Amino acid sequence: MKPALMAAALLLLYGGTAEADIYAYTDSSGVVHLTNVPAGNDRYRMVMRTPKMAVxxxxxxxxxxxxxxxxxxxxxxxxxxxxxxxxxxxxxxxxxxxxxxxxxxxxxxxxxxxxxxxxxxxxxxxxxxxxxxxxxxxxxxxxxxxxxxxxxxxxxxxxxxxxxxxxxxxxxxxxxxxxxxxxxxxxxxxxxxxxxxxxxxxxxxxxxxxxxxxxxxxxxx
Missing domain, CATH: 1.10.530.10 (Lysozyme)
Known part of the structure; x- marks a missing residue:
């Protein structure tokens, strides 16, 4: 994934959350999945740690x-x-x-x-x-x-x-x-x-x- 595209995706994901560590994994089709809520899915690995925002x-x-x-x-x-x-x-x-x-x-x-x-x-x-x-x-x-x-x-x-x-x-x-x-x-x-x-x-x-x-x-x- 191009750095600019990754950065844009992370900004979209980060917006509106109080705390947004970013997790990602790439599936067999080459699609990168990004989330701030891995929900116990062990395929995700943290790719960016963000500081907790004050409420x-x-x-x-x-x-x-x-x-x-x-x-x-x-x-x-x-x-x-x-x-x-x-x-x-x-x-x-x-x-x-x-x-x-x-x-x-x-x-x-x-x-x-x-x-x-x-x-x-x-x-x-x-x-x-x-x-x-x-x-x-x-x-x-x-x-x-x-x-x-x-x-x-x-x-x-x-x-x-x-x-x-x-x-x-x-x-x-x-x-x-x-x-x-x-x-x-x-x-x-x-x-x-x-x-x-x-x-x-x-x-x-x-x-x-x-x-x-x-x-x-x-x-x-």
Missing amino acids: AVARADFNRVARRRYQGLIHAAANRYQVSSALINAVISAESGYNAGAVSPKGAVGLMQLIPATALRFGVANVFSPTDNINGGTAYLAHLLRIFSGDLKLAVAAYNAGSNAVIQAGYHVPPFAETQAYVPRVLAYYQHYLNGGGTVSGENRQPVANAAPQLIQVSNP
Whole structure:
């Protein structure tokens, strides 16, 4: 494979991932298979090691194409749980930047960054599945909105810090630096989407298939 072609393929594969060590193997037909998710396939060998990106970096430039593609799932969850689609989009924007494979240092996973206990509580079978993750995260938001009587600020704070932290703070945003920064960021996204920013309400509402490992095949000259 020509170096320029390999470099281009690696850039495509690397884009949008928080950590993307690159693995490759060449099959009997001369096709080079590249992936960042070898999934136990012993034919793959690491060809490039990349540093782990901070989750905040991945969130900063969220994937606008993915945002459009996920609107069908978001609107379905909004209708199912009676939660504003603008709020769901706001949480996803702040949590993962629409990266279904995002994993935080604390172990939160997927579009809505569900921790294992929350995923289990709300019946999420596969946290990397956009459908399951969005449904679980939206169910959790609906639950928090009920606990805090529809108070958006407190529900968003609880999504980040936990409902007990909000209650122990006297039904105020807890005095944690992360939560204090998180709440206004989510609310700003919410207002942006509520006002039609990013054309979320009119974007493609067709459901999308569950995310699959990123794989590029390139012919070996």
